[in-house]
Amino acid sequence: MNVVKFIIIGIGLPLTLVAIYALYSMVRSDHVAPIYVINLLITDLIQLCCMIVEVVPNVDKKICDIFTNIYQFGRFGSVNFMVCVALERYLVIAHPLWYRFRRTIKSSVAICVLVWVLSLLCVVLYYVFAGNGVANKISAVFLLLPFPLLIFFLVGTLKALSASISVPSDEKRRIVGVLVLVLLIYTLLFLPRIIRYLEVDSNTTLNYLSHMFVRLNPLADLFLYVFMRKGTIDKLLASGCCCRMDSNDISSPSV
Numbered sequence: 700m701n702v703v704k705f706i707i708i709g710i711g712l713p714l715t716l717v718a719i720y721a722l723y724s725m726v727r728s729d730h731v732a733p734i735y736v737i738n739l740l741i742t743d744l745i746q747l748c749c750m751i752v753e754v755v756p757n758v759d760k761k762i763c764d765i766f767t768n769i770y771q772f773g774r775f776g777s778v779n780f781m782v783c784v785a786l787e788r789y790l791v792i793a794h795p796l797w798y799r800f801r802r803t804i805k806s807s808v809a810i811c812v813l814v815w816v817l818s819l820l821c822v823v824l825y826y827v828f829a830g831n832g833v834a835n836k837i838s839a840v841f842l843l844l845p846f847p848l849l850i851f852f853l854v855g856t857l858k859a860l861s862a863s864i865s866v867p868s869d870e871k872r873r874i875v876g877v878l879v880l881v882l883l884i885y886t887l888l889f890l891p892r893i894i895r896y897l898e899v900d901s902n903t904t905l906n907y908l909s910h911m912f913v914r915l916n917p918l919a920d921l922f923l924y925v926f927m928r929k930g931t932i933d934k935l936l937a938s939g940c941c942c943r944m945d946s947n948d949i950s951s952p953s954v
Contacts, residue, residue, distance in 0.1 A: 701754045703911060708754070711917040712747050715740050718924040725927070726804070734807040735787055736923050738814070739780035743917035745773030750914060771825050775841060776818035777916060778889065782845045783814060784923065785881050788874045789852040793859040795866055839896035842889055849885055853878045877926045884919045888912045 719740050722733040749770035752758060790798040821841045828834050856878055860871060891909035 700907070700911060704750050704754050704914060707914055707918060708747055708750055711743065711921070714921055715743050715747065715917060718921055719744075722924060722927060732787060732791075733927055734804070734811065735780055735783040736927055738811050739777060739784060739920055739923065742773045742776035742780060742818075743920050746770055746777065746914075747917050749773065768822055768826050771838065772818055772822040774913070774916075775821040776815060777920070778842055778845050778885070779814045779818055780811075781881050781885060782848050783810065785849050785852040785878055788877050789856050791874055792856045792863050792866060792871065795863055835896040835898075839893045842893050842896075846885065846890075849878075849882045853882055873926050877923060880922055880926065884916065888916050888919060 719737055722737045722740070725733045726737070749766045752763065752766040821837075824837055825834050828837055853875075856875060860875070863871070866874075889912075891905065892913045895906055895909045
């Protein structure tokens with residue numbers, strides 16, 4: 700498990716820093732969409748730094764406990780910002796006019812601050828109840844709450860696709876791709892750990908696999924950066940949807 704964590708840290712840390720820098724340059728160009736993904740990648744940085752402490756030998760138990768709580772903070776933040784990314788993409792398709800006039804960098808930053816405060820509240824509750832064995836149940840509840848929201852955003856977006864005429868076809872494909880990717884990341888990487896927390900299955904193999912799957916989250920989130928930029932991903936999505944892309948749409952700026 701430590702070998703896998705070394706690989707995750709070695710690959711994830713530099714790529715995440717590069718992705719944050721690239722997305723930040725898009726925000727400076729007055730694009731609001733990458734703000735939530737940037738904050739999501741910051742939560743991944745927190746998790747990666749805590750994983751470094753996990754693989755360092757002979758670390759004091761108190762230090763380990765501190766970084767365990769910090770890791771929980773990053774993980775709660777990661778799930779919460781996944782919901783923000785899905786919500787923002789849903790609004791582009793389902794309510795394009797409202798989104799166009801309401802989206803501002805200030806409002807997005809305010810929502811990000813609120814999400815960080817909520818994540819901090821979650822980890823405080825986790826810390827308070829850690830001694831009496833209820834911490835895992837609290838983690839499971841907080842991590843499970845976004846699941847119906849992610850499903851709703853994906854289904855709502857698919858229903859609204861035909862009615863939306865103000866969003867270019869290539870942008871629609873990337874938006875659906877982001878929503879599907881977020882739901883897949885959550886389902887494959889977080890749900891096994893939630894099941895383990897709820898003690899639905901106390902199998903030792905599930906415990907180790909769920910522990911490792913959730914550690915892969917920082918690497919999986921990097922794919923969201925790919926969907927935020929135009930280029931090769933548009934061609935792949937277009938061929939996957941079996942439809943032709945408009946060359947004018949390709950040259951238009953990213954939302």
